[in-house]
Amino acid sequence: MGIQVRGRLTTLRPADAGDVERLVAWHADPEVSRYWDDETFTIAEMEERLARGDVEAWIVEEHGEPIGYLQVHPDGLDMFLVPFARGGGLGPDAARAMTEHLIHERGRDRVTVDPYAWNEGAVRAWERAGFVEVSRHEADAEHTAPWILMEYRG
Numbered sequence: 001m002g003i004q005v006r007g008r009l010t011t012l013r014p015a016d017a018g019d020v021e022r023l024v025a026w027h028a029d030p031e032v033s034r035y036w037d038d039e040t041f042t043i044a045e046m047e048e049r050l051a052r053g054d055v056e057a058w059i060v061e062e063h064g065e066p067i068g069y070l071q072v073h074p075d076g077l078d079m080f081l082v083p084f085a086r087g088g089g090l091g092p093d094a095a096r097a098m099t100e101h102l103i104h105e106r107g108r109d110r111v112t113v114d115p116y117a118w119n120e121g122a123v124r125a126w127e128r129a130g131f132v133e134v135s136r137h138e139a140d141a142e143h144t145a146p147w148i149l150m151e152y153r154g
């Protein structure tokens, strides 16, 4: 067993080759892709994504069962849970655990998230995880709609 990051309700482990089919299937669900710029991926594309040098891919687990995906990029985090796992505080738990790990174990001094302004549920989830709004922005090269920069304050 490699590194794990433990929250109170969830555990995170690095995604590996054994997760490729699961991640392709998760992204193919419209209830996931609609929060992910409608992106879906083939097996080969997902293998490439998992090999990115600047983005870490993590699987969120509850009681040992995979329930979501969290990625760590140079600035911060992106995350989704599968639909049945949402609404119970598991996302904020995983996000807080990973952020504390990045700050205390990896020496990061700043962790941010960039939810779309329309995604009010996600904004509330990030607030529960300890993030606060820093600024609002228009759509740009990396965002298809207005978005909110939020930073972890613990």
Ligand SMILES: CC(C)(COP(=O)(O)OP(=O)(O)OC[C@H]1O[C@@H](n2cnc3c(N)ncnc32)[C@H](O)[C@@H]1OP(=O)(O)O)[C@@H](O)C(=O)NCCC(=O)NCCS
Binding pocket: 035, 079, 080, 081, 082, 083, 084, 085, 086, 087, 088, 089, 090, 091, 092, 114, 115, 116, 119, 120, 121, 122, 124, 125, 128
């Ligand atoms: C954002 C997300 C990771 C938060 O994790 P979570 O464990 O659901 O977080 P919470 O339990 O705090 O719930 C957050 C909000 O999700 C919404 N929610 C609740 N149940 C839901 C469900 N079954 N399906 C979709 N959204 C739901 C609610 O608006 C809730 O906020 P509220 O209780 O204040 O109304 C998760 O809801 C998710 O995967 N959403 C879709 C993907 C997404 O938006 N990712 C973030 C992109 S920035």
